[in-house]
Amino acid sequence: MSPAQIEREAIRLFSEKTYPLVGMRDISDAVELLPGSLYVHITSKEDLLLKIVERGIGIYLSALTPIVESEKPAQDRIRDVISSYLRLLDANLDITKIAMFQWRYLNGENLASILELRDQIDGLFVRVVTDGIAAGEFNSVRHPHVVAISLVGLLSSTAQWYSVQGALSADDIAEQLSDIVLGGLTG
CATH class of the missing domain: 1.10.10.60 (Homeodomain-like)
Structure with missing residues (x-):
């Protein structure tokens, strides 16, 4: 075993x-x-959960970081991040459900280490939103962090209702979400 x-x-x-x-x-x-x-x-059930959550968040950090750090316009990066997120969700639904929601069952240092990883994900979204505002691609908002965290929440919540066998593919959903998000940021 x-x-x-x-x-x-x-x-x-x-x-x-x-x-x-x-x-x-x-x-x-x-x-x-x-x-x-x-x-x-x-060593313990919590240690097992920690490893799973770390791996799950790591999947997203590895894929999303290069997109956010690219030189593309912020609107393209938002579309690419949403598309990549939904494709990762499609390929990793079970671990995503755990990584995005069950981290709350961790305690002490385990929880602290996961909160740092979650902050890294949040930071990616903050960066692309603030880059878009600075470049004049997005509307100016008082609190870009709130916009970015809302986007993280929107994407994370898809794990609760998304189905690999559903009527819409991950790409279909990504396209619709991108249109909604960008409509709000640029409209």
């Missing part, structure tokens, strides 16, 4: 039931280990 297999089953279980409703016995049953044997591979 590898740690990757344990993590994969934990992702499935946390996504289906949520972290608080999954016990170590559920995880050990899923990977066909005795509960005590599971601790040979992981």
Whole structure:
């Protein structure tokens, strides 16, 4: 039994039931280990959640950072960020549900480390919004941070209702969300 297999089953279980409703016995049953044997591979259920959340947020940071740091106009970067986010969601729905919502079950230093990662994601959105305002592409707003965090919330919430088998593809949804967001920023 590898740690990757344990993590994969934990992702499935946390996504289906949520972290608080999954016990170590559920995880050990899923990977066909005795509960005590599971601790040979992981230190705790919270440590497992931490690793999953870090990995999930890391997927988004790795993909979105180069887009935001590009020299493209801010309007193009917003479209690209939204499109990339929705494609990542499509490919990583279960881990996204955990990374974007279940981090709240972490405590102490684990929570603090995740809040730092979340701040990095927020910072990417703040940057592209403030760049757009500075370049005159977007309307001036009193609090660009509020606009950026609202955009993060909008995208994060898609994990709660998006379905891979849904009538709209990730690209269709991204296009509609981009039009709405840019309409608000430029209208």
